[in-house]
Amino acid sequence: GAGVSQSPSNKVTEKGKDVELRCDPISGHTALYWYRQRLGQGLEFLIYFQGNSAPDKSGLPSDRFSAERTGESVSTLTIQRTQQEDSAVYLCASSPQWSGLHQETQYFGPGTRLLVL
Amino acid sequence: TQLLEQSPQFLSIQEGENLTVYCNSSSVFSSLQWYRQEPGEGPVLLVTVVTGGEVKKLKRLTFQFGDARKDSSLHITAAQPGDTGLYLCAGAGNNAGNMLTFGGGTRLMVKP
Numbered sequence: 001g002a003g004v005s006q007s008p009s010n011k012v013t014e015k016g017k018d019v020e021l022r023c024d025p026i027s028g029h030t031a032l033y034w035y036r037q038r039l040g041q042g043l044e045f046l047i048y049f050q051g052n053s054a055p056d057k058s059g060l061p062s063d064r065f066s067a068e069r070t071g072e073s074v075s076t077l078t079i080q081r082t083q084q085e086d087s088a089v090y091l092c093a094s095s096p097q098w099s100g101l102h103q104e105t106q107y108f109g110p111g112t113r114l115l116v117l
Numbered sequence: 118t119q120l121l122e123q124s125p126q127f128l129s130i131q132e133g134e135n136l137t138v139y140c141n142s143s144s145v146f147s148s149l150q151w152y153r154q155e156p157g158e159g160p161v162l163l164v165t166v167v168t169g170g171e172v173k174k175l176k177r178l179t180f181q182f183g184d185a186r187k188d189s190s191l192h193i194t195a196a197q198p199g200d201t202g203l204y205l206c207a208g209a210g211n212n213a214g215n216m217l218t219f220g221g222g223t224r225l226m227v228k229p
Binding site for chain 2: 004031033035040041042043044045048050056091093095098103104105106108109110111
């Protein structure tokens with residue numbers, strides 16, 4: 001079946017502009033995650049959606065970052081007034097409903113490469 | 118805050134050599150996962166270890182979870198150029214739902 005898809009794959013923007021990144025999770029996956037990955041580094045957690053529960057926004061670095069999710073489908077990550085330090089790969093992942101018993105696999109999309117000039 | 122430190126950050130070796138990557142923390146994790154990421158793609162899960170002291174093998178890759186569930190290692194035997202990539206460990210907290218804390222990654226390059 002189809003995996004996690006993200007769009008656009010690349011985005012170049014000017015400092016101060018707003019950008020919107022999209023994630024289409026695997027159908028039926030109730031959990032969705034956004035991460036940021038700076039060049040050659042690990043993943044920095046941004047936000048986590050689990051079903052109809054309130055999202056965990058504890059990883060958002062500033063109030064310029066926000067994310068929405070429509071039910072259990074598409075999510076958009078919005079960065080307002082972009083800064084050069086926002087340049088990174090933004091990765092989205094989805095996973096099945098957490099059973100509470102064991103760790104569910106997170107399936108990652110290919111990411112959106114954002115460059116802020 | 119749970120932190121995971123990976124070492125080395127970068128490793129360049131010749132085909133056929135063995136290597137070990139380490140993932141360490143002062144925190145206890147309920148489980149730990151290893152991912153591999155190739156350029157231009159998202160990370161892909163290699164293995165999940167759950168029990169302290171657990172050892173799992175995946176062909177030439179051997180994963181171990183520390184007895185205290187604070188650390189893990191990935192050993193690759195007879196590395197091949199196809200093993201080149203970014204290796205990431207990720208730990209799950211005891212009450213963190215399905216959320217993961219990722220290490221900084223180890224970038225491996227295997228030269229033919």
